[in-house]
Amino acid sequence: MKTPLPTAALLLLAQGATGQTFTDVAPSLGWPSTNDSTRGLAWADYDGDGDFDVYLQNQGSTSRLLRNDGTAFANVTVSMAVSHASSGWSAAWGDFDRDGKPDLYLGNFAGNNLFKNNFPAAFVDVAAASGSADNTFAQGVIWVDHERDGDLDLYVTKELDPFRFFSNDGDGTFTDLTAATGLGDPQSHGYGVTWGDFDLDGDFDCFVSNCGPATINRLYRNNQIGTGALLYTEIAAPAGVDYQPNTYGCDFADFDEDGDLDLFVAGAQMEPNHLYRNDGVLPMTDIALAAGVFGPPTNGHGCDVGDYDNDGWLDIYVQDFAGVNRLYRNLGGLSFLEVPGAAGASLGVSPGFDCAFVDYDNDGDLDIHATSGFRDRLYQNSGNSNHWLQVVPVGTIDNRSGIGATVEIVVGTQHRTRLANASAGAFSQNLLPAHFGLGSSTLVDEVIVHWLDGTADTLTSVAADQRITVVQSSGAASAVPVGTGCQNSLGIAPALSASGLPLLGNAGFGLFLTGAPPAVPVAVFASLPSLLGPLPLPNGCTVHLDLLTIGLFASGLSNASGVLTLPIPVPGAYAFAGADLVFQSLVLDPNGPPLPGAPPLPLTLTNGLRLRLGY
Numbered sequence: 218m219k220t221p222l223p224t225a226a227l228l229l230l231a232q233g234a235t236g237q238t239f240t241d242v243a244p245s246l247g248w249p250s251t252n253d254s255t256r257g258l259a260w261a262d263y264d265g266d267g268d269f270d271v272y273l274q275n276q277g278s279t280s281r282l283l284r285n286d287g288t289a290f291a292n293v294t295v296s297m298a299v300s301h302a303s304s305g306w307s308a309a310w311g312d313f314d315r316d317g318k319p320d321l322y323l324g325n326f327a328g329n330n331l332f333k334n335n336f337p338a339a340f341v342d343v344a345a346a347s348g349s350a351d352n353t354f355a356q357g358v359i360w361v362d363h364e365r366d367g368d369l370d371l372y373v374t375k376e377l378d379p380f381r382f383f384s385n386d387g388d389g390t391f392t393d394l395t396a397a398t399g400l401g402d403p404q405s406h407g408y409g410v411t412w413g414d415f416d417l418d419g420d421f422d423c424f425v426s427n428c429g430p431a432t433i434n435r436l437y438r439n440n441q442i443g444t445g446a447l448l449y450t451e452i453a454a455p456a457g458v459d460y461q462p463n464t465y466g467c468d469f470a471d472f473d474e475d476g477d478l479d480l481f482v483a484g485a486q487m488e489p490n491h492l493y494r495n496d497g498v499l500p501m502t503d504i505a506l507a508a509g510v511f512g513p514p515t516n517g518h519g520c521d522v523g524d525y526d527n528d529g530w531l532d533i534y535v536q537d538f539a540g541v542n543r544l545y546r547n548l549g550g551l552s553f554l555e556v557p558g559a560a561g562a563s564l565g566v567s568p569g570f571d572c573a574f575v576d577y578d579n580d581g582d583l584d585i586h587a588t589s590g591f592r593d594r595l596y597q598n599s600g601n602s603n604h605w606l607q608v609v610p611v612g613t614i615d616n617r618s619g620i621g622a623t624v625e626i627v628v629g630t631q632h633r634t635r636l637a638n639a640s641a642g643a644f645s646q647n648l649l650p651a652h653f654g655l656g657s658s659t660l661v662d663e664v665i666v667h668w669l670d671g672t673a674d675t676l677t678s679v680a681a682d683q684r685i686t687v688v689q690s691s692g693a694a695s696a697v698p699v700g701t702g703c704q705n706s707l708g709i710a711p712a713l714s715a716s717g718l719p720l721l722g723n724a725g726f727g728l729f730l731t732g733a734p735p736a737v738p739v740a741v742f743a744s745l746p747s748l749l750g751p752l753p754l755p756n757g758c759t760v761h762l763d764l765l766t767i768g769l770f771a772s773g774l775s776n777a778s779g780v781l782t783l784p785i786p787v788p789g790a791y792a793f794a795g796a797d798l799v800f801q802s803l804v805l806d807p808n809g810p811p812l813p814g815a816p817p818l819p820l821t822l823t824n825g826l827r828l829r830l831g832y
Contacts, residue, residue: 237526239562239585239596247289253277255588256570261310261319261648264336269577274308274323298339303327309646311360311369312617314389319648324355324373348391353378359641361412362616363421365669369616374407374425399449406432411640413469413478415495418442421621426464426482433459457500462488466520466643471634472531473550483517483535490517509553510545519643523574523583527603527654536572536587562596571643581605581682583652604681606661607650610637613689615668624651627663655681676832691795694718694831700751702823703758706808713802713823721832722789729782730802733775737805741783743770746797761825762801796830
């Protein structure tokens with residue numbers, strides 16, 4: 218069991234944080250100078266250009282979608298058709314229809330929206346048609362794949378009405394399974410929600426923080442693994458997390474890096490914060506006071522967890538409704554120190570409801586978005602010399618957004634984990650990379666993405682200071698012969714094979730051709746896999762290339778033994794993971810017949826060779 222560090226040690230370790238500051242850059246980037254009090258904020262790369270855009274869900278009727286163009290933000294609310302008539306509190310991004318584009322669900326006072334992303338065309342509201350519409354005040358919304366069936370379900374918490382759970386049917390429609398799951402909670406007043414496998418049994422559990430008279434926080438244990446039942450069991454009391462007075466934002470995270478999820482809950486209306494340590498047995502223990510995140514009691518509404526100083530440990534930012542915002546620096550596990558003035562990100566000028574860590578400028582450190590009743594702040598992180606890695610999980614069997622995947626890295630003897638996008642904090646769910654600070658390390662020994670279906674993808678020797686995308690099940694590199702070559706004048710069929718596996722970063726990989734006449738020209742062609750299948754020729758040869766994407770890849774001369782070796786170093790960029798290519802060679806055969814339709818040279822075709830780049 219890990220214990221908080223003594224005060225003297227905290228003060229000594231805190232010296233490493235000096236000099237790192239936050240500066241409000243929202244006005245210089247074209248953000249609105251006024252708004253109608255942002256309640257929810259939701260970040261995602263909705264247009265697929267590599268940087269993160271934001272939706273501001275406001276109390277008034279002026280909610281906005283701001284597109285990040287790299288150097289400024291543009292208000293595209295009207296052109297993207299994501300305006301709505303009702304005041305709203307919550308927003309969540311998730312690719313519910315698995316088309317690779319994040320969609321947007323908005324929780325409003327009346328008439329929720331599900332905006333389907335049709336970029337570059339405008340969004341379309343499909344809430345009514347999909348069966349996910351709701352006309353009562355939605356306090357919080359969050360996407361989660363609670364059945365681990367590959368599509369995203371939707372949980373809607375309420376201020377005055379029972380919560381609702383919409384199960385994704387996989388065909389663009391939803392079924393209300395609130396009663397079947399037991400997630401309705403008639404006491405209502407749900408403010409924050411976070412999902413995570415806190416008991417490590419393989420399925421996702423749910424914590425809801427409540428704020429209202431005689432309401433208690435809820436912890437719903439998922440019973441699907443082992444029983445197959447959809448019904449959740451509410452266990453907040455035996456778990457020790459049934460705090461009754463007011464709380465708002467919450468987040469499951471492994472603060473002490475011991476392999477299980479702890480729980481942070483922001484206190485509201487002059488209540489303290491809570492940090493529940495998970496040691497694998499119940500009840501969990503509230504160590505907020507000893508850990509240095511207790512308070513003082515504040516009006517904390519939103520909160521977010523992230524490694525702002527890239528030292529490898531998860532820090533906590535708390536958005537205050539009536540006072541100053543607070544930044545708690547993790548000094549190593551379960552010992553925190555409040556950063557004076559939140560290093561410039563304290564706000565403290567008007568009410569704010571939610572917040573988020575986000576690397577909006579793609580420089581490798583986490584900036585802070587803090588909401589406000591006057592205008593939002595976007596605090597740019599000045600950074601430091603520490604290194605970092607960001608991992609974007611993309612599901613193929615799992616949900617496309619990678620929501621709920623656990624990303625683990627190994628650096629030396631250290632193992633660190635991040636849960637991908639499974640929290641809505643107070644009112645918002647972002648769709649952002651899993652972010653790791655690496656301190657002085659410039660190489661990550663392993664990156665392991667644990668998917669909800671129980672599989673994992675492992676990358677080795679990953680360089681620091683980059684954002685990588687890991688596509689589920691894309692890691693299996695292969696080189697598979699396709700068909701056979703046609704016989705040449707020597708009475709044999711020249712053969713094309715691979716030397717090794719096409720692993721990303723494999724500088725020794727190559728192609729190997731045998732069975733050619735000695736000292737003859739060889740041309741190697743490449744294409745994408747053919748959708749039409751093999752194309753037989755009259756003389757018995759077969760073309761395995763796609764004629765629409767074919768291109769000359771390399772050429773050379775066979776040696777005296779009729780062999781040609783072509784080195785093909787495989788690039789180390791993980792964006793190529795899962796790429797499929799087909800290779801086939803034309804070999805000059807001086808004594809053989811010409812191929813029909815080919816130049817007036819006697820040529821022979823090898824077999825095809827299908828490569829899949831992996832790691």
